[in-house]
Amino acid sequence: MELPPYATLGQKIWHYTFLTICGLIFFFLIAPILTIIPLSFNAENFFTFTPGMLAFDPEAYSLKHYRDFFTNSGWQQAMWNSIKIAPVATLLSVSLGTLAAVGLSQSHVPFRRLIMAILISPMIVPLIISAAGMYFFYSRIGLQGTYLGVVLAHAALGIPFVIITVTATLVGFDRSLTRASANLGAGPVRTFFRVQMPLILPGVISGGLFAFITSFDEVVVVLFVGSAGQKTLPWQMFIGLREQISPTILAVATILVVISIGLLTTVELLRRRSERLRGMSPG
Numbered sequence: 001m002e003l004p005p006y007a008t009l010g011q012k013i014w015h016y017t018f019l020t021i022c023g024l025i026f027f028f029l030i031a032p033i034l035t036i037i038p039l040s041f042n043a044e045n046f047f048t049f050t051p052g053m054l055a056f057d058p059e060a061y062s063l064k065h066y067r068d069f070f071t072n073s074g075w076q077q078a079m080w081n082s083i084k085i086a087p088v089a090t091l092l093s094v095s096l097g098t099l100a101a102v103g104l105s106q107s108h109v110p111f112r113r114l115i116m117a118i119l120i121s122p123m124i125v126p127l128i129i130s131a132a133g134m135y136f137f138y139s140r141i142g143l144q145g146t147y148l149g150v151v152l153a154h155a156a157l158g159i160p161f162v163i164i165t166v167t168a169t170l171v172g173f174d175r176s177l178t179r180a181s182a183n184l185g186a187g188p189v190r191t192f193f194r195v196q197m198p199l200i201l202p203g204v205i206s207g208g209l210f211a212f213i214t215s216f217d218e219v220v221v222v223l224f225v226g227s228a229g230q231k232t233l234p235w236q237m238f239i240g241l242r243e244q245i246s247p248t249i250l251a252v253a254t255i256l257v258v259i260s261i262g263l264l265t266t267v268e269l270l271r272r273r274s275e276r277l278r279g280m281s282p283g
Contacts, residue, residue: 033257040065040250047247065251075248078236085147085232086215089154093211096155097162098204102196104163105170116163123160130157131224138225145227153225154218158211165210169203202270209263209270217256 003015043062044050052060069075100119104112122130134153135144143149173196181191197204219234226235233252240246 036250037254037257040247040254042247042250045247047245047250065248068246068248069251069255072248075233075236075252078231078233081230082216082233085150085154085230086212089151089158089215090208090212092151092155093158093162093215094204094208097159097207097211098166098200100159101163101166101170102192102200105167105173116167119163120160122157123164127220131221134221135224144225145230147230150222150226150230150232153221154215155211157218157221158207158214161210161214162204162207165203165207166200169200173199202273206267206270209267213260213263217260 003012007015038053039047039049041061041063042050042053043060043064050060103109104116104119109115131153134149134156138144138149138153143152177195177199178191181195182188186194216232217234219232219238222230222232222235223238226232231239233256237249237252240249
């Protein structure tokens with residue numbers, strides 16, 4: 001945002017001070033990532049910068065930690081477990097979260113605010129409390145330590161993100177479109193898929209991406225609910241930090257950062273597309 005030419009000296013000082021504060025906060029948040037990425041190319045088995053790395057010696061850099069990740073059976077099994085769990089949990093989150101958001105957007109639904117608060121509570125309640133509650137509940141019904149239990153737990157964590165993004169998309173939705181569809185003889189299901197879904201699709205996809213990131217990066221709940229057979233990538237990283245200090249963790253962390261940046265970039269592009277579709281921003 002540029003300052004207008006008539007801005008006073010005080011306004012200019014505050015403007016640049018505000019930009020400086022924002023820049024410092026951004027650096028504070030991104031500094032750990034900027035540290036992890038170069039360390040993942042360390043040729044030595046250390047978590048610190050070696051003199052050769054600081055001198056930019058090519059011999060001090062190596063891809064051996066990445067090779068270890070792609071060749072180690074433990075890391076590969078954990079990665080495939082995450083790949084098997086996250087998409088299914090995301091599909092459940094998107095399906096249930098979208099239906100809940102569409103239903104709660106109707107003004108005639110009683111106790112809408114209470115139901116909304118309950119549905120998004122997994123996002124608000126401390127994760128350790130949710131994990132402990134899921135552990136005791138799943139152990140009673142026989143789902144503790146099973147693939148289905150981990151998927152359902154991750155879906156419960158992802159549903160709030162879908163509800164929030166879809167609800168935000170529905171704010172600008174024109175209800176007259178659904179009434180026109182009903183007047184033309186379309187049923188509720190046909191109206192939803194042919195009229196409503198195309199317009200709220202950016203919000204649905206955004207919520208699904210957030211749910212996927214939540215499932216793929218989650219470690220606390222899977223420690224409580226999962227078993228050795230459901231050891232995910234974050235779980236393997238946690239074990240690597242606790243039991244064996246393996247620099248391969250840095251390579252895995254870098255890969256996860258790249259994946260997260262790619263998904264969040266997609267979310268931002270979908271958000272802008274949604275705004276253009278609703279006429280909230282210029283094309």
